[in-house]
Amino acid sequence: MFNPIADLRRTEPLMDRFGRRISYLRVSVTDRCDFRCLYCMPQAMAFLPKRDLLTLEELDRLATAFVRRGVRRLRITGGEPLVRRNVMALFRSLSRHLRSGMLDELTLTTNGSQLERFAAELADCGVRRINVSLDTRDTGKFRSLTRGGELTDVLAGIDAARRAGLSVKINTVALQGINEDEIESLIAWSHGEGFGITLIEVMPLGDVGCNRTAHFLPLSTVRQRLARHLTLVDLPDRTGGPARYVQVVETGGRLGFITPLTHNFCEGCNRVRVTCDGVLFTCLGQADSTDLRAVLRSSPEDSALHAAIDLAIASKPKGHDFVVDRLRDGPALPRHMSATGG
Numbered sequence: 001m002f003n004p005i006a007d008l009r010r011t012e013p014l015m016d017r018f019g020r021r022i023s024y025l026r027v028s029v030t031d032r033c034d035f036r037c038l039y040c041m042p043q044a045m046a047f048l049p050k051r052d053l054l055t056l057e058e059l060d061r062l063a064t065a066f067v068r069r070g071v072r073r074l075r076i077t078g079g080e081p082l083v084r085r086n087v088m089a090l091f092r093s094l095s096r097h098l099r100s101g102m103l104d105e106l107t108l109t110t111n112g113s114q115l116e117r118f119a120a121e122l123a124d125c126g127v128r129r130i131n132v133s134l135d136t137r138d139t140g141k142f143r144s145l146t147r148g149g150e151l152t153d154v155l156a157g158i159d160a161a162r163r164a165g166l167s168v169k170i171n172t173v174a175l176q177g178i179n180e181d182e183i184e185s186l187i188a189w190s191h192g193e194g195f196g197i198t199l200i201e202v203m204p205l206g207d208v209g210c211n212r213t214a215h216f217l218p219l220s221t222v223r224q225r226l227a228r229h230l231t232l233v234d235l236p237d238r239t240g241g242p243a244r245y246v247q248v249v250e251t252g253g254r255l256g257f258i259t260p261l262t263h264n265f266c267e268g269c270n271r272v273r274v275t276c277d278g279v280l281f282t283c284l285g286q287a288d289s290t291d292l293r294a295v296l297r298s299s300p301e302d303s304a305l306h307a308a309i310d311l312a313i314a315s316k317p318k319g320h321d322f323v324v325d326r327l328r329d330g331p332a333l334p335r336h337m338s339a340t341g342g
């Protein structure tokens with residue numbers, strides 16, 4: 001039966017108790033991946049049983065509930081989102097929110113391995129910008145860092161994206177002893193190709209079976225090193241996330257720094273994340289979570305879902321508690337980045 005109060009709640013914008021408006025949702029559509037990046041997951045990663053994953057229809061229903069509550073930007077991530085079977089059906093159906101004007105942006109974070117196949121269709125679904133992760137342009141290093149990935153596939157994917165008219169941003173995790181000597185040339189290459197590039201500090205998320213802290217490279221150090229050869233001019237651009245941007249005068253390109261271990265962005269945080277099994281995380285750096293899958297599956301009607309979302313947003317933490325403890329090798333949080341998505 002029509003319930004005017006419940007219906008009103010369904011379109012009320014999501015706002016947390018600190019007055020932060022939630023306008024950005026990242027949805028992980030799979031925890032699986034065709035790579036095994038050293039800092040992200042162990043070689044023998046234990047993936048979720050398929051029955052635990054939200055179906056594509058459930059993912060659409062969940063994302064749509066958030067869009068109705070004021071989410072304007074939606075990023076599809078993973079694991080590797082493009083290895084999820086029939087994932088384009090999800091993009092296709094979510095694109096209706098772009099056409100209706102309820103959504104400003106539908107985007108994707110990908111490792112690029114399958115991009116050659118999907119770039120044109122993504123563009124056709126209204127995707128305009130994508131993030132492609134690339135930590136090295138050295139074929140051998142790429143293979144060992146991703147434990148088996150092929151650089152040529154990723155470069156072909158990036159090329160296909162460009163041909164399809166997608167704007168590409170490169171994401172690079174800065175890793176001590178692995179790619180620290182290549183960062184300047186990655187910036188030059190990205191900017192030469194007309195791509196933005198963002199450097200990311202490695203985060204202690206999930207056990208990866210090796211000493212990740214040994215590869216932790218503070219971006220403050222990277223920035224100091226870059227400043228020896230490049231002129232970096234701070235830009236005012238803020239996205240509600242942990243990224244800070246500069247203009248590189250010599251290349252004319254934009255360079256981002258993501259330092260998730262600092263607290264300097266939490267006050268403007270506008271985002272939440274849902275894992276591929278329907279768990280809502282309101283902070284990347286906190287363990288607090290809400291199981292939306294159970295709620296979704298309990299009823300075909302959305303009132304309980306909206307109530308659960310309201311409750312979770314009301315307790316969104318003020319900030320995160322990441323600790324980079326170089327003496328301790330264990331993760332700060334047990335879940336992997338591939339579960340919550342980047």
Ligand code: SAM
Pocket residue numbers: 033039040077078079080081109110111131132133171172173200201202203204205337338341342
């Ligand atoms: N597979 C896709 C990719 O690699 O772009 C999407 C998911 S991946 C988890 C998203 C981003 O998170 C990538 O840019 C990746 O480099 C980054 N990432 C993964 N594990 C990380 C960690 N422990 N610390 C910092 N960034 C990490």
Ligand code: SF4
Pocket residue numbers: 033034035036037040041078079080111133338
């Ligand atoms: Fe896969 Fe992305 Fe994690 Fe690499 S960073 S293992 S590509 S999910």
